[in-house]
Amino acid sequence: MDPSKQETNQKKAFKTMAKKETEEFQFVVYNTMTQQKEVFKPKTPGKVRMYVCGVTAYDFSHLGHARAAVSFDVLYRNFTDVDDKIIRRANETGEDPISLSDRYCKEYNIDMSDLQCLSPTHEPRVSGHMEQIKDMITQIINKDFGYVVDGDVFFAKLENNRAGERVAVDSRKRNSSDFALWKAAKLGEPSWDSPWGPGRPGWDIECSAMSAHYLSFKFDIHGGGLDLIFPHHENEIAQSCAACKESDVSYWLHNGHVTNNNEKMSKSLGNFFTIHQITERYHPLALRYFLINAHYRSPLNYSVVQLEGASDAIFYIYQTLKDCQDALLQLQEEIPNDGKPAWTTPDVKECISKLRNEFQKKQQKQQRLLVIQSLKEIEKEVTKVLDVLGLQPPCSYNEVLLQLKEKALTRAGLVEDDVIRLINERAEVRRNKDFLKSDQMRAHLQAKGIALMDVGTKTIWRPCVPVQQESEVVPSESQKVPPKPETA
Incomplete structure (x- = not known):
């Protein structure tokens, strides 16, 4: 065949394939709320509004944080810099909680840059959004979904709520599964003035207030790890709907855990590896390849063999x-x-x-x-x-x-x-x-x-992949962190 004709035919074939792919292409996501796959359609054509729960920055970020960031990547994420874990760690080190959190937020950004995660449009921090948080709590109280007890504010239980692992036992609650919207100040903890007295926000209200501030009560995607489905995201839905009955998130997306010896990798369990520890020995792009090499909703078991393969x-x-x-x-x-x-x-x-x-x-x-x-x-x-x-x-x-x-x-x-x-x-x-x-x-x-x-x-x-390689690496004693109880 004449080479010029062959080239023309190839170009026609490429154009036909490209046109067919464009016509058939649909972006499908698994919506945790409906528990089914759905064709993604943004509320505003050509514009996607997305919020992803961020890290609680009280230590170096670990592999589980890396998976969440890489799974979503071009998403909106936030930093939680006011939380029980941060305060406990600051008390242990004698450091100001906000300064400690700021230091680890910067370390997180370095890790994300190494993993080539694009920066989101906004990276809100809790400490910079106290007014929005207090305004939302006030709306919830005014609509009789919240009540004040001795400087604490609790969200009144809805009928379909369940008692959760992060809901603290407190005899002052009307219902055992009511969760904290505002916590009265305690000695040695950071606090902010409020209509209910000095204190700090509960864990769940932070995300509701910040997402509403930047994206309104109606946006396209809310993401996070599977462990956040309950109680965190259920509580978010409850309090957002209480503050604004028009609240509506179209799609809820959740990534699977990273496991170590088939147990969830987390700081509280002490079985984690920091991103920095891994990238000292493996190229960040090899780590990124490892993280995306499994379906984002499936568990991903950490092993040296898989990192070597990546x-x-x-x-x-x-x-x-x-x-x-x-x-x-x-x-x-x-x-x-x-x-x-x-x-x-x-x-x-x-x-x-x-x-x-x-x-x-x-x-x-x-x-x-x-x-x-x-x-x-x-x-x-x-x-x-x-x-x-x-x-x-x-x-x-x-x-x-x-x-x-x-x-x-x-x-x-x-x-x-x-x-x-x-x-x-x-x-x-x-x-x-x-x-x-x-x-x-x-x-x-x-x-x-x-x-x-x-x-x-x-x-x-x-x-190359070493011929003989241990399938798992156990953290050294210095890397292990004893389990700590979680409360709200």
Whole structure:
């Protein structure tokens, strides 16, 4: 087939496929509220309003926080900087609670930047929205859904509410499952003035007030971890509807837990790894790949084997794209010059030969141009997918490959000079035809996550999944945190 016609047919095929995909594409989400998949339709066409519950910043963020952020990524999130956990930690360290929370909020932002999570439009903090919180509590009291007892304000139980694990036992409540909207000040705790006396907000009211302030009582998506469905999100719905009967969130989305030995990873259980601990040994993009490699609603069990596999997978992706770029560059350099041939002889035979050669060169050029176009299309499509997944590196493929190799060397306890020395020693062994020892040297490095590849007369290395690898890593004693009771 004529190459030009082949190219035209390919372009038509691409356009037809693109049109078909556009016509058939529908964004479907699983709505926890209705417990079914639904076609997503924003309340305002072309504009999505979304709120995702943020971290309680009293320590370095762990892998569970990373999964929530990466699962939603281009979402609105908030920071909780007024909470029982923060106050307890501040009392332990002797630090001001707001300063402690601010420090860990900054650390969280660094972690999210490393994981290539895009910044949301707003990152509201509880301490900066006390007036909105107090206004909402006042609305709830005025509509007889809240009541005051000795400076505390409780939300009056609705019939379909259940007693929850974070609802504290208090004999002053009208019902045991009533939860706190405002907590009276206690010695050593931060407090703010209010119509009910000095105090601080309850956990649930914070999200209701901040989401309503930025998105109104009607918005598209509210997200968070599965553990927030009850009681936190149920309480949010109750108090938001009490404050405004028109309150309406279209879709509730929840991501699954990260588990360690099939137990939920959390700070309160002390079985967690911080994001920083993991990215010291694994590239942040390898961690991101690991986090998105399972369905977002399914549990994700942490294991070194899976992290090694994720690191190996993204190395392969970036190496393939670098090879594609190198091939494109080489093909472009090999395209024959379009200049006119300088014929200096009238010899008929030579003229015919030169004409034939020029014709062949033009054919080769057209074929190379088709290959270049195809490679560019492939690279473009792969890059588009990487962009959507947040896996497109912020630097060149060559640079990110070097970074991945550095992390592999760190995990192996080696420096590159060690690997080069072993490669040279193995080359000498191969020259002596001691192939058994050569294989043993290769296997020794492979067990450490370093693969040797013989390419012609040269040997190069790349990271790989270690041949023997423990499936789990148990936190050291210094990483463990004793379980603490949770109350509201």
